[in-house]
Amino acid sequence: MSKWKHSFNNFLNLFLQSHCPLCQRPTSGEFCPYCTKQLKNCQHKNPAALWQQPLPVFGWGTYGGTVKRAIAMMKYENQPQIARPLGQWLGEAWLLSNLSKCNPQPLVVPIPLHPHKQKTRGYNQAGLIAESFCQTTGLKLQLNGLKRVQETKAQFGLSVSEREANLAEAFAIGQELHRHRRNIPILLVDDIYTTGATTRSAIKILNRDGISVLGLAAVTTAVKDKYLKSVNSHNTD
Template sequence: MLAGFAAGARRTARLVLPPTCLSCNVPLAEDHALCGSCWARTPFLSPPWCMRLGRPFSFDLGEGALSPQAIASPPVFDRARAACAFSGPARDLVHGLKYADRAALARAMGRWMARAGAELLKDKPLVMPVPLHRTRLWQRRFNQAALLAREVARMSDVPLRLDALERVRATSRQVGLSARARAQNVRRAFRVSPDAAGLVAGRPVVIVDDVFTTGATVSACARVLKRSGATRVDVLTFALADADIPAG
């Protein structure tokens, strides 16, 4: 009865409110999309990029080329990919995922992530979000990484494990911390849930989060997954901070 009412209300809202741009709200012909102007200003990332870190190169150095950062300090995870640089409309979408029409945003963001991460997803890895600690989950009521992971898994037809990673220690917010402080903050914060340990062993894994900043959080997750026997741990985020998109 109530479900029927909700569906009816949604249909009514759909008639009254035409689809709008996910970023600037101008009316559009289709749902879950950006207008032409916002699309053009969204800093989508594409190859050529560093094979390990997914940071764009200004020219093609050939398959498997590594950035100076990846050579100087090889990451714990195997490969990272992001759909966009963390600027312009991409930044608005990340912030909007916390407040606005989350389902519509997650659908579009997940679609772009699935495209950027196609090579990470092609051998059917287990997809799992970076977890929130339960006190933070209780305050916020939802985990935006989980919304994105669900869409990525659905788009790519790969298995989703929302509960495989657990945050066993509440950590301070990473915003405003130095790279070293971030790494220290998340040390021993995660574990593979006892139920999922058998599942992870011998399997490739893709960890999903909204923004890749220093990589401290996903590295802490990758460490426990590798310890549990994951054959490969890749990272897929919607946005990449300090991406230095090549001009032209």
């Protein structure tokens, strides 16, 4: 290759690169290699540690550090592209777990935003994560399986009981899900799992319509490490 052509290709590659939203380094992907490494350091050793009744939760990582910042940027700083790698990593972890061998395979339904909030934000981050998750796992996606019918106030700062009351009748079954085959369970997808109030409200509505729920797959879980360790210890006894 001639020197001028090599230089032109280097210039073209630099021009085509975007910037990492977390550190502003040039990158050809959503994140630069350094930030990707920092994000993956937040991954749970056992994503299925919380997969137990009454609310089975599969969580890719711990809600904190770099991944907490990435999720905040995705939701509040118009960075929807961040959802793609997060959904992919969640999907890869799912495929490596025994849960991927479920029979029948679940239908994936993201936790929805209220239409007003989604219009303001421009997208539903849980929907984007679910799309990437399904592209990775091969599971079927029902993007509008649930709809948010009440515009609830922010959950941050509310007690567990206040969160439950805030979300009591927040959801309804989407039109397309009314035709859902009842022998196929639903796998809910969201960005963060905290107290479970949002998930329980969604499950209540689905169960009321005769639809079973396998559990929740979340990118992160805001559960204390001590609790996770105790669960892991119990599961290996």
